[in-house]
Amino acid sequence: MTAAAEFVEVSQKFGDFTAVDAIDLSIPQGKLTTLLGPSGCGKTTSLRMLAGYSAPTAGRILIDGVDSTKLPPEKRGLGMVFQSYALFPHMTVADNVGYGLKLRGITGPARRARITESLEMVGLAHLAASRPRKLSGGQQQRVALARAIAIRPKLLLLDEPLSNLDARLRVQMRSEIRRIQSETGLTVVLVTHDQDEALEMSDEMVLMRAGKIMQQGAPSNVFGSPTNRFVAEFLGYENFITMTDGSLHTVRPEHLEVAPAGRPVIDGGLSLPGTVTDVAYRGVDVLVTVQSTDPSGLNVTLVSDLRADTAPPVTVGDRVTVSAHQTRLVPIAA
Known part of the structure; x- marks a missing residue:
């Protein structure tokens, strides 16, 4: 299976604390991979290193087979949705979605078409002229997704994107993200601490603890055959x-x-x-x-x-x- 991204003996240290400890990880092309584990396990740090917001202390990060360890975030061609959504309150929904396109020099009819396409994909084309403060939490999350998708990223990175939603919306958005991933063929990396979320959404599940990968594989394989007590307990x-x-x-x-x-x-x-x-x-x-x-x-x-x-x-x-x-x-x- 072709790798969209790879970690090769990647470590991240903050003083004496090792957040990520010499991990090797292959993220398959066109699949949804979850980084799963308790707080402090290294999953968000790994995502930030992949995005380029944090440089690894050691090791290499490859994107499409190219060493991207030292590339700045804007040169990696990745889309990211943060836990807080990070929408611009003074911009309309359409302008929020088109912001990344503008930075990339995509303007005029091409930009408008891409905005419309992305909003239609998340079911919010009718709210293009609205402001973020007028939207529900679920709608704001869809706008953040549309903005990330609009730039047609090599990878879509999602950092705990459902944690601020109520239980009903979380379940609904799991299906929405899976649908979007399936329709677009995007490679998606999602960070979560929720085992149900990971089991339901993943093609590939990576369970971490104390900066190390404890087990990786298809959800059914990891769930059915945990390798150690930590994995078993975490999965119920x-x-x-x-x-x-x-x-x-x-x-x-x-x-x-x-x-x-x-x-x-x-x-x-x-x-x-x-x-x-x-x-x-x-x-x-x-x-x-x-x-x-x-x-x-x-x-x-x-x-x-x-x-x-x-x-x-x-x-x-x-x-x-x-x-x-x-x-x-x-x-x-x-």
Whole structure:
């Protein structure tokens, strides 16, 4: 797969603090790649280095195969949408969208056509004459997207673009960004701390921690086969079990069954006795927390996410058996 951009042993240090630690990263052409991880993991620093707003302490950044490490932002041909959108309040929507075109010397009919095309793509052509203060948060975000798309960038960089929107708009804008990326064939790099956002939107997902890449791949591969405990926990795995040979396995709450003690359990998989310590009804599902002992003898707290209409009628203090199919046990590094 052709790389739109590459990081080659890239590091970024601020005094004694290492924000990005010698990472190698290939961003595939025409795909949406997310940089995912908790605050301070290095994802935004990586995006800023790619954009040219911050120079790496070591390593090289290639764009379309060309060493662009020392190129200023305006020479890289990239579009960027910031968390704050950074719209000019005194300009109309159309002038905001056309600002980057003007800087690039695109004027007259060509500029007007590009503005109209970009606004139509985000569904805001009817608001071309409006001012940003008249728009909702979602509309402002669409204007920022249109402005970035209008210059026809080599890459579109999005820095936490949905974090200022309410939950309903965030879900809506996920679909909008995916649609725009699909229709244009743009290479998009999106920074987020939201695992659901990354899983839903990504072609390629890069999970970072403490300046290093923990795991990279298609969302289904990363989600289904986390390589270590950090990745598993970040993606919502809650149950960690040490086997008699010392190996560590994890199983998602929705794959852990709970049955009254003595009831037949799953053949060929995990089966542990335990005591219910909490039952939380959530409408369509029930979370059952069980205190148990894993095969290695360690005390463990296990959480099962059961469908409410089929969950066994257990209460706190009940003795139960928790079980999982062998195929649901995912081996991971500590």
